[in-house]
Amino acid sequence: MKRHSIQGVVEINSAAPGPRVVIMGGVHGNEPCGVSAVSRLEQDFLSGALSLARGTLFLTIANQEALRADVRSVHRNLNRLFKENSDEPDCYETRRAEELKGILATSDFLLDLHSTTSTSPPFLMCEEDGLAAAGSLGLGRIVVGWASLGNGALTGDTETWARQHGATAFTLECGQHTDPAATEVAYQVAHRLLDVTGLINPTTHSLHPAPIVLRLYGVKLKVDESFIFTKSYSGFDSVAQGEIIGRDSHGEYRAERPSRIIFPIDPVKASMGTELYLLAEEMR
Numbered sequence: 001m002k003r004h005s006i007q008g009v010v011e012i013n014s015a016a017p018g019p020r021v022v023i024m025g026g027v028h029g030n031e032p033c034g035v036s037a038v039s040r041l042e043q044d045f046l047s048g049a050l051s052l053a054r055g056t057l058f059l060t061i062a063n064q065e066a067l068r069a070d071v072r073s074v075h076r077n078l079n080r081l082f083k084e085n086s087d088e089p090d091c092y093e094t095r096r097a098e099e100l101k102g103i104l105a106t107s108d109f110l111l112d113l114h115s116t117t118s119t120s121p122p123f124l125m126c127e128e129d130g131l132a133a134a135g136s137l138g139l140g141r142i143v144v145g146w147a148s149l150g151n152g153a154l155t156g157d158t159e160t161w162a163r164q165h166g167a168t169a170f171t172l173e174c175g176q177h178t179d180p181a182a183t184e185v186a187y188q189v190a191h192r193l194l195d196v197t198g199l200i201n202p203t204t205h206s207l208h209p210a211p212i213v214l215r216l217y218g219v220k221l222k223v224d225e226s227f228i229f230t231k232s233y234s235g236f237d238s239v240a241q242g243e244i245i246g247r248d249s250h251g252e253y254r255a256e257r258p259s260r261i262i263f264p265i266d267p268v269k270a271s272m273g274t275e276l277y278l279l280a281e282e283m284r
């Protein structure tokens with residue numbers, strides 16, 4: 001085990017060749033579950049409770065300055081800055097993305113650990129090419145289609161960056177920021193990924209018998225300060241076809257199809273141009 005030259009990164013190598021796996025926490029500084037899972041895994045390897053059977057593991061704490069300040073971001077959302085030829089203005093997060101890009105781009109698997117503002121059950125995000133591997137991670141809810149929404153406001157996330165460079169990449173939403181259960185979800189799923197990728201010797205895990213798989217089809221960005229939701233939504237709440245979800249001075253916003261609402265956020269807390277909610281429909 002060694003401290004990497006990049007701050008906040010611990011690299012663990014096995015003598016046996018195998019995949020390069022990145023477990024990342026703290027991309028957002030107000031989401032403690034991933035940080036605690038990464039720290040706990042580091043302790044497991046230090047104490048000998050876990051040992052690496054093959055491959056290389058990178059345990060990464062991403063947005064250290066935002067974590068110190070207990071804020072989502074110091075200047076910019078780090079999870080929108082992983083882009084080619086980034087000409088973003090200089091700030092802590094743009095420099096941090098530049099530092100971390102190489103580790104993600106050379107990884108075979110990424111698990112990026114997050115939590116949500118509103119109450120929500122845990123769910124795993126990936127693209128359709130990651131569904132087979134996603135099924136082995138034991139989650140009851142899987143959401144695909146973030147990258148294929150093709151919305152410029154959503155680009156630059158860690159998962160898409162790693163996937164564009166050949167990795168099987170996952171974003172895990174572990175529950176609400178302050179939910180103590182989120183920490184355990186983060187650790188258990190990270191442990192499973194190490195198992196599934198063969199980095200640690202296999203242990204017994206139960207699979208979810210019938211995970212719900214949803215595909216994102218829409219996103220509502222905040223373009224007006226007057227936006228309000230018609231009711232208080234939690235993540236994964238069902239929305240009927242035609243249901244009015246919210247309104248602002250431009251009009252009403254309805255669900256086109258029977259949907260689930262993902263990432264609903266208090267409009268007051270959303271910055272202009274960022275997501276108020278996403279909509280997903282069941283795939284199977």
Ligand SMILES: [Zn+2]
Binds near residue numbers: 027028113114115
């Ligand atoms: Zn997050």
